[in-house]
Amino acid sequence: MNSNMGAIGRRRFCAGLLAVPGLAWSQPEPAAFPIFPPLQWQRRRLANGLELLALAQPGASVSVQLWYRVGGRDDPPGRSGFAHLFEHLMFKRTRYLASEQFDRMTEDVGGSNNASTAEDYTAYQSVVPAEHLEPMLWAEAERMSNLQLDQASFESEREVVKEEYRQRVLAEPYGALFDAVPRYGFSQHAYRRGVIGSIADLDAATLADVRAFHASYYRPDNALLIVCGEFDAAQLDRWVDYYFGSIRAPATPVPRQPSAEPRRQLGAVHELSAPQAPLPAAALIWPGPPAASRDAAALQVALGLLALGNSARLDEALVYRDGVASSIGFEAQLHAEAGLLVAHAIAAQGESAAGLAARLRREVHKLAEEPISPPELDKVKTLLLTAALVQRQTPLGLGELLGRACLLQGGPELVGRELQALRAVSVADVQRLWRRDIVQAPHVTLLYGRDGMRQPGRGKRGLT
Amino acid sequence: MKRRQCLQLGALASLPAWAQRGFDTPPPPGPARPLRWPALERASLPNGLEIWVARKPGGLPLVTALLQVGAGSLHDPAGKAGLAELTLAVMAKGARRGDETMDAADLAYAAESLGSALDIEVLPDCARLALTVGTARLEEAVNLLADVACRPTLLAAELERSRAQALDALTLSLADAPLLAGELAQRLFWGETPRGRLATRASLARLRGDDLLACHRQLLRPDSSRLILAGDVELAEAVELAEAFFADWPAARQPLPALPMLSPQPLAPALVLDLPGVDHGAGHCAVLLAAPGPALGVDAAPAQVAQAVLGQGYSSRLNQELRIKRGLSYGSSSQAEALPGAGCWRLGAQTRPERAAEVAQLMRAELLRLAREPVPEAELAARQAALLGELGRAPDTSAGLALLVAEQARQGRGQQALADWSAALRAVRPAQLQALAGALWRPEALRCVVVGDLKGARVEEELRRQWPGAWLLRAQELDLGSRTLRKGA
Numbered sequence: 001m002n003s004n005m006g007a008i009g010r011r012r013f014c015a016g017l018l019a020v021p022g023l024a025w026s027q028p029e030p031a032a033f034p035i036f037p038p039l040q041w042q043r044r045r046l047a048n049g050l051e052l053l054a055l056a057q058p059g060a061s062v063s064v065q066l067w068y069r070v071g072g073r074d075d076p077p078g079r080s081g082f083a084h085l086f087e088h089l090m091f092k093r094t095r096y097l098a099s100e101q102f103d104r105m106t107e108d109v110g111g112s113n114n115a116s117t118a119e120d121y122t123a124y125q126s127v128v129p130a131e132h133l134e135p136m137l138w139a140e141a142e143r144m145s146n147l148q149l150d151q152a153s154f155e156s157e158r159e160v161v162k163e164e165y166r167q168r169v170l171a172e173p174y175g176a177l178f179d180a181v182p183r184y185g186f187s188q189h190a191y192r193r194g195v196i197g198s199i200a201d202l203d204a205a206t207l208a209d210v211r212a213f214h215a216s217y218y219r220p221d222n223a224l225l226i227v228c229g230e231f232d233a234a235q236l237d238r239w240v241d242y243y244f245g246s247i248r249a250p251a252t253p254v255p256r257q258p259s260a261e262p263r264r265q266l267g268a269v270h271e272l273s274a275p276q277a278p279l280p281a282a283a284l285i286w287p288g289p290p291a292a293s294r295d296a297a298a299l300q301v302a303l304g305l306l307a308l309g310n311s312a313r314l315d316e317a318l319v320y321r322d323g324v325a326s327s328i329g330f331e332a333q334l335h336a337e338a339g340l341l342v343a344h345a346i347a348a349q350g351e352s353a354a355g356l357a358a359r360l361r362r363e364v365h366k367l368a369e370e371p372i373s374p375p376e377l378d379k380v381k382t383l384l385l386t387a388a389l390v391q392r393q394t395p396l397g398l399g400e401l402l403g404r405a406c407l408l409q410g411g412p413e414l415v416g417r418e419l420q421a422l423r424a425v426s427v428a429d430v431q432r433l434w435r436r437d438i439v440q441a442p443h444v445t446l447l448y449g450r451d452g453m454r455q456p457g458r459g460k461r462g463l464t
Numbered sequence: 465m466k467r468r469q470c471l472q473l474g475a476l477a478s479l480p481a482w483a484q485r486g487f488d489t490p491p492p493p494g495p496a497r498p499l500r501w502p503a504l505e506r507a508s509l510p511n512g513l514e515i516w517v518a519r520k521p522g523g524l525p526l527v528t529a530l531l532q533v534g535a536g537s538l539h540d541p542a543g544k545a546g547l548a549e550l551t552l553a554v555m556a557k558g559a560r561r562g563d564e565t566m567d568a569a570d571l572a573y574a575a576e577s578l579g580s581a582l583d584i585e586v587l588p589d590c591a592r593l594a595l596t597v598g599t600a601r602l603e604e605a606v607n608l609l610a611d612v613a614c615r616p617t618l619l620a621a622e623l624e625r626s627r628a629q630a631l632d633a634l635t636l637s638l639a640d641a642p643l644l645a646g647e648l649a650q651r652l653f654w655g656e657t658p659r660g661r662l663a664t665r666a667s668l669a670r671l672r673g674d675d676l677l678a679c680h681r682q683l684l685r686p687d688s689s690r691l692i693l694a695g696d697v698e699l700a701e702a703v704e705l706a707e708a709f710f711a712d713w714p715a716a717r718q719p720l721p722a723l724p725m726l727s728p729q730p731l732a733p734a735l736v737l738d739l740p741g742v743d744h745g746a747g748h749c750a751v752l753l754a755a756p757g758p759a760l761g762v763d764a765a766p767a768q769v770a771q772a773v774l775g776q777g778y779s780s781r782l783n784q785e786l787r788i789k790r791g792l793s794y795g796s797s798s799q800a801e802a803l804p805g806a807g808c809w810r811l812g813a814q815t816r817p818e819r820a821a822e823v824a825q826l827m828r829a830e831l832l833r834l835a836r837e838p839v840p841e842a843e844l845a846a847r848q849a850a851l852l853g854e855l856g857r858a859p860d861t862s863a864g865l866a867l868l869v870a871e872q873a874r875q876g877r878g879q880q881a882l883a884d885w886s887a888a889l890r891a892v893r894p895a896q897l898q899a900l901a902g903a904l905w906r907p908e909a910l911r912c913v914v915v916g917d918l919k920g921a922r923v924e925e926e927l928r929r930q931w932p933g934a935w936l937l938r939a940q941e942l943d944l945g946s947r948t949l950r951k952g953a
Contacts, residue, residue, distance in 0.1 A: 034579070034598030035525050058522065060497060060856060096488050100788060103779045105490065108846035110853025113778070129853065131494035138490050159791030167794050167814050170746040171916070173639045243487070276742045278639035279632065309581045311572035320568060323625065326632035348632055379577040386579035386598055389524055393861045 049221025081197015280449030288339030546663030655729030695862030749916020757807030
C-alpha cells in the first residue's frame with residue numbers, strides 16, 4: 001500500500017500543457033467509478049388504474065410511498081399553494097382514521113412519515129418496520145378513498161401552512177429570493193406560481209375546495225404506489241389487491257389544465273428590495289429543458305463542474321480565489337413540462353449585487369470555452385455516481401428515485417438509463433450544450449439586497 | 465367516499481383467512497422482529513490511535529471514513545473563541561505528503577475525486593473529518609484524512625481567507641433569527657464559561673497563525689483520535705490502512721489537555737432581541753428555551769427518552785401543543801447537549817410576535833409537566849419505539865453508521881455499545897423521567913430567548929410574568945462578546 005501522489009493534487013489540464021503533445025504530467029489512474037448492482041423492480045397496474053412498483057431490499061424496514069400526479073401546477077385559479085395545503089390535510093381525519101393517526105401508525109411503532117409537494121406531484125412517504133406493511137397499505141388506501149375533513153382542523157392546519165410560508169419565505173434571509181425564481185424565470189407556465197403560494201390565496205381556500213380537489217386528483221388512476229425494502233412479493237400483491245383493488249376510479253378523466261412556456265426571447269434584470277438581507281445576492285435564470293430531456297445527464301455534469309463541491313469552478317473562482325462571494329450554487333429545476341437553470345451567489349462583504357451578478361455570469365459562460373480535462377470530468381462523474389449510490393442505501397431513497405423517474409421522466413427504467421448516460425457524457429457534449437443553452441440564450445437576472453435598489457420587484461402577488 | 469361497499473358487504477365469506485375483515489379498522493402488524501446491530505470491532509496502533517470498524521454485510525460498495533479528533537471548541541482559550549473551528553477549516557486548506565504539498569484547491573479536488581467533499585464538523589469536545597467513497601477509493605480516502613490531520617500546512621494566507629469567510633458567516637447569522645436565537649441562548653445559559661463564549665468579530669480578529677499551530681500541536685494527536693470505518697470494509701483492511709497512513713503520526717509528549725468541567729453561569733433570566741425588518745416586515749420570531757441537562761455520561765438513556773417525549777418527531781409534546789392543537793408554528797425543535805460537568809437542552813419554535821410569549825409559556829409548561837406527572841405508559845412506549853426505530857435505521861447508510869459509532873466512541877462506550885444502548889433506552893421507566901425532570905427543571909433554572917421582528921409587540925412585558933428581569937435589546941445594541949450583551953457596557 002503506497003501513496004500515489006500522481007492521483008492527487010492534479011486538477012485540470014491547463015491550456016498551455018495541452019498544446020504540447022506528450023508533456024502532460026503522469027496520467028492519473030482512470031477513475032474507479034462505483035459499481036451499481038442492477039435494480040430489480042416489479043411493476044403492474046390494477047384494474048382501477050393504480051400502478052404498483054415494488055422493489056425488494058432485504059433489511060428490517062419497508063417504505064410505502066404514494067405518489068399522486070398532482071402538484072403546484074394544478075392549483076385551482078386564485079388558490080396558489082393549494083396542492084401543498086392539501087398535502088398537509090391528508091394527515092387529518094378520514095372515515096376510519098383519526099386525525100394524526102398516521103403518526104400513531106408510523107412514528108409510534110418505530111417508523112417515520114413525511115410528505116412533499118412539488119410542481120408536478122405530491123408524494124407521501126412512510127417507512128415502517130417490515131411487519132407493519134399491511135397496516136400501512138390499509139391506511140394509504142383509506143386516505144385515498146375516505147378523507148373527511150372538518151372545518152376546525154382545516155383552519156388550524158391552514159395556520160400551520162401560513163407559518164411554514166413565513167418561516168421559509170419571509171424569515172429566511174434569502175427565502176424571498178428563491179421564492180421569486182419561478183415567478184421571474186417562467187413567463188407563462190403555471191409553474192411560475194411556485195408551490196408554496198401566497199398567504200392571500202391560502203386564506204381564500206375553503207373546505208369545499210378541499211373536497212373537490214380530493215375527488216378530482218386523489219384517485220387510483222392518478223397514483224403510483226411504491227413499495228421498497230423488506231417484503232414478501234406474493235403477500236404484497238394480495239394485500240395491494242385487497243386494500244386498493246376495491247377503490248373505484250371515477251368515470252370522468254383527471255382534470256388537467258394545459259400549460260406551456262414559450263421560448264424566451266429577451267433577457268431581463270429585476271431588482272428585488274431586501275432590506276433584511278445581511279449581504280447582497282444575485283440569481284441568474286436560464287430556461288431549462290423538461291426533466292425527461294436527453295440533455296439532462298450532460299446538464300448534471302455541467303452543473304457539477306461549476307458548483308458541486310469545494311473544488312467546483314464557481315466555488316474556486318468566486319469564493320476561494322477572488323473572495324467576491326460567500327457562497328454559490330447552481331441548480332437545475334427540471335419539471336415535467338419545462339425547467340429552469342438557476343445560478344446564484346451570496347456576496348462577500350463589500351460586494352454589490354450587480355457586480356456579483358456580472359462575475360457570476362462571466363464564470364458560468366467560461367465553461368463553454370475553457371478546457372475541461374478528463375480527470376476533472378471523472379471527478380464530477382464520481383461525485384454524482386457516489387451520491388446516486390448513497391441514495392440507494394435506504395428503502396426511502398430507492399422509492400424517491402423510482403417515484404421521480406416515473407413521474408418526471410417516464411418510467412423506472414429511466415433510473416438505469418440515466419446512470420449510463422452520465423457515464424457517457426463527454427466534454428464536447430457539455431460544451432455544445434453550454435454554448436447553445438447558456439451562452440446564446442437570454443437569461444433573467446435577479447439582484448437582491450438592501451442598498452441602491454428600486455422598490456419592490458416582488459411582483460403583484462402581495463405577500464402580507 | 466368512492467369505496468368498496470361491494471367487497472365489504474358481499475365478498476367477505478369467500479376471502480382467505482387473512483382477509484376476513486372489513487376496512488374499518490387497521491389490520492394488526494405481523495410479529496415484531498428483533499433489532500440487529502452491525503458488529504463493532506476495534507484495534508489500536510502503538511501511537512494510541514484507536515480503530516473502530518462497523519461492517520455492513522450485504523450492503524452497497526460504499527465506505528464512510530471518519531476521523532474523530534480531540535479538537536473541540538471547549539479547548540478555545542479565553543478571548544480566542546472560534547480557534548478550533550478556524551484551525552480545522554485551515555487544516556483542510558493545505559497539507560503535505562512526502563515532499564509534495566497540496567494547496568487548498570488541490571486538497572478539495574483530491575477529496576472530491578474520490579467521491580465526496582471532505583466534511584468537517586467541530587463539536588464542543590471533539591471534531592470530525594469524514595468522506596464517503598466507493599469501496600475502491602477507501603485507501604486514498606484514509607490517506608487524505610491522514611494528510612489533513614497529521615501534516616497540515618496551516619499557511620497564513622489560508623488563515624486570512626478562512627477568517628474572512630468566518631466573518632461573512634457571522635454577518636449572515638446575525639440576520640437569521642432562529643440561528644441567532646440559538647447562539648444567544650447558548651451565551652445566556654453558559655455565560656462566561658468556555659461554552660458560553662461565542663466567536664465574535666473581535667475574537668476572530670485576535671487569532672494568529674501561532675494559535676492555530678498550538679491548537680493543532682496540542683489537540684490533534686493519535687491518543688485522542690479514532691479512525692472509524694463503516695460500511696463495506698473489514699477490520700483487517702482497516703488496520704492495514706491505519707498502519708500505512710497513521711503509524712508515523714508521532715505520539716504526543718505532553719499530557720492531553722483536560723476538558724473544562726462546566727457549570728452554567730446564566731447572564732439573565734430571559735432576553736428579547738428586536739430585529740426590525742428582518743423578515744420582510746412580516747413579523748416573525750424565533751422562541752427558544754434553554755434548560756439544564758445532564759452532564760456527559762450521566763443519565764444518558766432517560767435523558768434521550770425525555771427528549772423524545774418532549775421535542776423529537778411530529779408526535780412530541782411540543783409539536784402537539786404548538787402545531788397540532790394550536791397552529792402556532794410550523795414545527796418545534798429540540799436539541800440536547802451533554803458536556804463534561806453539565807448539559808444544556810434547547811427547545812425552539814418560530815411564530816408570530818404576538819404569540820411569542822404564549823409559545824414560550826407552553827414550552828415551559830411542558831418541561832415542568834414532565835416533573836409533575838409521570839409519562840403515561842402508552843406514550844412512553846410509543847416514544848421509545850420511535851427512538852429505537854430511528855436508531856435502528858441509522859446503520860442503513862454508511863455515513864449514518866459511522867456517526868453512530870463515532871457517538872458511541874465519544875460517549876466512552878465499548879464494543880457492545882449499540883446493543884447496550886438500545887437496551888438501555890428500552891428499559892427507561894416513567895419514574896426515571898419524572899426524577900430526571902424534577903432534579904433538573906426548577907422554574908428559575910429555565911432561560912428564554914425571543915429574537916425577531918417584534919412589530920411593536922411587548923414580548924418582554926409578557927415574558928416578565930414568568931421571567932422577571934427579562935432583558936430587551938434592539939439590534940443595534942447587540943454585542944455577543946459583552947456580559948450584558950450590550951455594546952459599550
